[in-house]
Each structure stands twice: as structure tokens, then as C-alpha cells.
Amino acid sequence: MATNRSYNDLCGLAHALDLIGERWALLVVRELLLGPRRYSDLRAELPGISSNILSQRLDGLVTAGTVTRRTLPPPAGSTVYELTAWGRQLEPVVLQLGHWGARSPGHPAGDHLSAVSLILSLRTNLDPTAARDDDLALELVMRRERFHAHLAHGTLTTGRGPQPHDTRAPDATVAATPMTLATLLYGPHDLDSAVTAGNATVAGDTTAAARFLTRFALPDTADVPPGR
Amino acid sequence: MATNRSYNDLCGLAHALDLIGERWALLVVRELLLGPRRYSDLRAELPGISSNILSQRLDGLVTAGTVTRRTLPPPAGSTVYELTAWGRQLEPVVLQLGHWGARSPGHPAGDHLSAVSLILSLRTNLDPTAARDDDLALELVMRRERFHAHLAHGTLTTGRGPQPHDTRAPDATVAATPMTLATLLYGPHDLDSAVTAGNATVAGDTTAAARFLTRFALPDTADVPPGR
DNA sequence: CAGCATCCCGATTGATACTG
DNA sequence: CAGTATCAATCGGGATGCTG
Numbered sequence: 217m218a219t220n221r222s223y224n225d226l227c228g229l230a231h232a233l234d235l236i237g238e239r240w241a242l243l244v245v246r247e248l249l250l251g252p253r254r255y256s257d258l259r260a261e262l263p264g265i266s267s268n269i270l271s272q273r274l275d276g277l278v279t280a281g282t283v284t285r286r287t288l289p290p291p292a293g294s295t296v297y298e299l300t301a302w303g304r305q306l307e308p309v310v311l312q313l314g315h316w317g318a319r320s321p322g323h324p325a326g327d328h329l330s331a332v333s334l335i336l337s338l339r340t341n342l343d344p345t346a347a348r349d350d351d352l353a354l355e356l357v358m359r360r361e362r363f364h365a366h367l368a369h370g371t372l373t374t375g376r377g378p379q380p381h382d383t384r385a386p387d388a389t390v391a392a393t394p395m396t397l398a399t400l401l402y403g404p405h406d407l408d409s410a411v412t413a414g415n416a417t418v419a420g421d422t423t424a425a426a427r428f429l430t431r432f433a434l435p436d437t438a439d440v441p442p443g444r
Numbered sequence: 445m446a447t448n449r450s451y452n453d454l455c456g457l458a459h460a461l462d463l464i465g466e467r468w469a470l471l472v473v474r475e476l477l478l479g480p481r482r483y484s485d486l487r488a489e490l491p492g493i494s495s496n497i498l499s500q501r502l503d504g505l506v507t508a509g510t511v512t513r514r515t516l517p518p519p520a521g522s523t524v525y526e527l528t529a530w531g532r533q534l535e536p537v538v539l540q541l542g543h544w545g546a547r548s549p550g551h552p553a554g555d556h557l558s559a560v561s562l563i564l565s566l567r568t569n570l571d572p573t574a575a576r577d578d579d580l581a582l583e584l585v586m587r588r589e590r591f592h593a594h595l596a597h598g599t600l601t602t603g604r605g606p607q608p609h610d611t612r613a614p615d616a617t618v619a620a621t622p623m624t625l626a627t628l629l630y631g632p633h634d635l636d637s638a639v640t641a642g643n644a645t646v647a648g649d650t651t652a653a654a655r656f657l658t659r660f661a662l663p664d665t666a667d668v669p670p671g672r
Numbered sequence: 673c674a675g676c677a678t679c680c681c682g683a684t685t686g687a688t689a690c691t692g
Numbered sequence: 693c694a695g696t697a698t699c700a701a702t703c704g705g706g707a708t709g710c711t712g
Contacts, residue, residue, distance in 0.1 A: 237467070314456035326459070329455060395454070498676090
């Protein structure tokens with residue numbers, strides 16, 4: 217019952233849109249790309265989504281086989297939603313579409329940025345040549361949640377929580393909102409002034425943190441013919 | 445006026461969905477991937493879209509900068525819609541999402557297939573190792589329109605009309621509906637019986653045509669945990 | 673006929689309140 | 693916390709009409 221309003225088209229694209237083409241669906245998928253989330257997490261990370269719509273989308277994604285609903289073992293006992301293996305294969309689509317959207321001449325309106333978006337943007341916006349000789353392990357803390365970003369020899373590893381199977385401690389820990397981190401990565405601000413302004417805190421090797429932040433850049437805006 | 449119902453999210457994905465996330469929008473883009481089309485062409489190739497919705501989507505895509513509206517020089521004089529350079533960069537997204545959708549366990553319901561979808565499916569579903577040693581130039585005719593598909597050394601070139609800058613004549617010409625071609629490529633039928641049944645006609649090297657058709661295969665269906 | 677604009681109606685979405 | 697229930701607003705689909 218995802219929708220009975222199918223495109224009725226044998227094309228794979230049309231069928232994909234039957235499954236994840238409804239409003240909010242792909243943003244829910246985005247939020248799940250870094251691991252399982254609870255219903256209330258998703259609500260918090262997708263401001264603007266209504267409670268009933270989130271329910272409907274999750275239902276649709278579950279019946280489509282993109283997401284599974286799972287109850288965590290005790291003592292947690294909470295129910296979480298998680299991408300299936302097939303659902304995880306939407307990652308390249310999400311990243312490419314995000315990259316495409318970031319090039320839009322229609323300015324980046326909006327005022328919200330989720331932690332997941334910020335982390336995924338690192339994967340898309342890394343400048344591998346600038347980072348060629350780096351070996352930097354950062355811990356990013358956004359809204360109480362910890363993420364890792366490990367940049368070694370032009371390759372980036374990111375995820376929620378600490379770096380798995382990594383005994384090495386992060387070179388630095390930066391705590392800030394996703395918005396602040398975005399301005400540090402892509403915008404005009406630098407780490408020092410953000411710290412003095414009280415918008416970010418750094419622990420560990422501040423120089424390493426600052427260098428890490430310079431290794432990312434937004435793609436160029438596409439230039440399009442004079443509108444209309 | 446694409447939508448005043450924006451996600452209001454700085455994330456590139458959310459912005460992309462503001463632009464091409466509405467119903468039918470990405471299917472319109474798909475139909476434009478092989479070159480400019482007129483309004484009425486799009487209507488014919490997207491059965492189910494309402495005339496006013498097609499208008500709205502084209503407006504939205506044009507103001508977003510994804511599509512341009514152009515009047516062909518005389519004597520044609522008709523107006524066509526065409527992807528901008530930035531719009532063409534949606535191709536990998538469309539192909540990947542189509543490939544993802546084709547793996548859905550929810551069966552390929554529906555009864556329609558556009559000529560563009562069929563051609564694009566060739567790009568996604570080529571088996572390069574099977575085609576490693578081929579050098580086959582086919583002309584495909586669907587609903588009066590000609591397309592070329594040239595397979596050389598594991599690489600496929602496809603497009604509308606004849607192969608450009610290619611003096612070599614096609615090895616064979618196959619005329620059929622996109623649906624019939626799909627069953628020949630991916631389904632149970634073979635070229636000979638389709639011809640005898642009157643569903644396809646072949647001119648030129650029939651063996652080459654038949655060999656070409658065996659070089660493509662649908663991706664495996666994803667297996668997902670028992671739904672709900 | 674191509675390219676929309678209008679009107680109507682059902683389907684989808686959104687805001688909010690409410691429940692186990 | 694994890695949703696469901698309700699109702700208003702909006703959107704999409706289909707038919708139809710208009711304009712060059």
C-alpha cells in the first residue's frame with residue numbers, strides 16, 4: 217500500500233519511484249545510511265515531517281523491502297529502523313543526487329542541516345588531491361552524537377560512533393552543530409574564530425583539526441542558460 | 445513556482461528533491477536523456493501523465509535550470525524541451541536508480557515501456573564480458589523512430605537516430621515495440637519466433653542481431669528479509 | 673494539432689491532538 | 693517513545709476548452 221498510484225511502467229526507474237519517489241522517502245533513507253535509527257530520532261532529524269507521514273513512509277519502505285523494523289535486544293528494547301542490504305545500495309544514488317543538487321544555481325535556501333547530511337557531504341566533497349598526504353583522524357560531535365572521520369592517503373572513512381577496529385585515538389575532537397561545521401568546511405569561517413565565538417569546541421590537536429577542515433570544498437555551481 | 449513546499453534543508457539531496465522530486469519530474473528527465481522532445485512526444489511517451497501536470501513539470505524544470513525550452517529553426521518551427529548541461533548530469537542518477545528499481549522483489553508490474561527506457565536499459569544491463577569480442581552495429585526501430593546501438597569490444601554506444609560520424613552501415617535493423625524488444629533481450633522469447641509471430645522484423649544480418657540480443661541481462665532480484 | 677489553462681474530484685500531505 | 697486519529701490544505705488525474 218505504498219501507493220496504489222503506480223506509474224505502471226516496466227522501466228526500472230519508474231518502479232524505483234513507485235517505491236521511494238514519495239515525498240520524504242529518500243530523506244528517510246538518507247538518515248538511515250549511517251545506521252539504524254528510532255522513530256523519534258528520525259522525527260528530530262527531519263524537521264518538517266509530520267508524524268503520520270513518517271509512519272506511512274516507514275511502512276512503505278518496510279513493505280518494499282528497503283528498510284527493516286527491528287526491536288533491539290534487552291535492555292534497550294527500543295524498535296529501530298534499518299536499511300536492508302538492498303536499501304543500502306541507494307547510497308550512491310543519494311550521494312550523486314545530493315552532489316547534483318549542491319550544484320544548483322537556485323541557492324542553498326533553508327536553515328537546517330542534519331548530522332547525517334554533514335557527514336555524507338564529507339564523502340562527496342573531499343578534495344582527494346589536497347588530502348593526498350594527510351593522515352588525520354577526527355572525532356566530530358554533533359548534538360551529543362559522535363561520528364568519526366578518518367582521512368588517510370586521500371581516502372576518507374566516516375561513520376557514526378568511534379572508528380571501529382581502530383585502536384588509535386583521534387587526533388582531535390570537534391564539537392559543533394552541523395550548521396557550524398558546514399560553515400567551517402565550506403564557508404567563510406575558520407575554526408579559531410568559531411571557537412572564540414563559542415560555536416565550536418576543540419580538544420586535541422587543533423592544527424590537525426583545522427587542516428582537516430580545509431580538505432573539503434563544495435562543487436562549483438552549474439551555470440545554466442538565462443532562466444525562463 | 446516549482447513548489448513552495450520546500451524541504452528547507454541545506455542538504456544537497458533535499459534541494460535536489462525540491463527540484464526534481466515531484467511526481468513525474470524524473471521520468472520527464474529520463475525521456476529527455478536521448479535528446480530534445482516536443483510536448484506532445486512527452487505526452488505520448490509518458491502515458492498517465494496529465495496534460496496540466498506535464499506543463500507544470502516542464503515549467504518547474506525550466507525555472508530550475510534543468511531543462512531549456514527552445515524553438516527549432518524554420519521550417520520545423522516547433523518548440524522542444526531539452527536538458528541543459530547540468531540537467532544531463534542527472535543521467536548517472538537516473539541509470540543507477542533504474543538499476544536499483546530493476547532489482548526490486550516487487551515484481552515489474554506495469555504494461556508500458558518507453559523507447560528511451562529500453563535504450564537506457566541497454567546501457568545498464570550490458571554484460572561486458574559476454575560482449576568482449578563483439579563488434580555489432582544495430583539499428584533499432586521502435587514506433588517509427590530509429591535508434592542506434594553499437595557494441596564494440598565490450599563498450600556500448602547508443603542514441604537516437606543513426607550513429608553519428610559513422611559511415612559504416614548497421615549490421616542489422618530490428619523493428620519492434622519496446623515491449624517486444626524487452627522480451628527478446630531479457631525475457632523468454634527469441635528473435636526468430638518473434639519474427640514468425642509478426643512481432644518483430646529484421647533486415648540485414650539476422651545472426652548478428654540475435655547475437656546482440658544475448659549480450660544483455662537483467663540484474664538479479666535483491667533478496668530482502670521476509671516482509672513484515 | 674501543439675501547448676497550455678480551467679474545473680472538478682479523489683488521493684496525498686500536513687498540523688495537531690491523542691493513546692498505549 | 694512510538695506511533696494512530698482526525699481534519700484541513702494541497703496536489704495529481706481526467707475531461708474539457710481555449711488559442712495560434
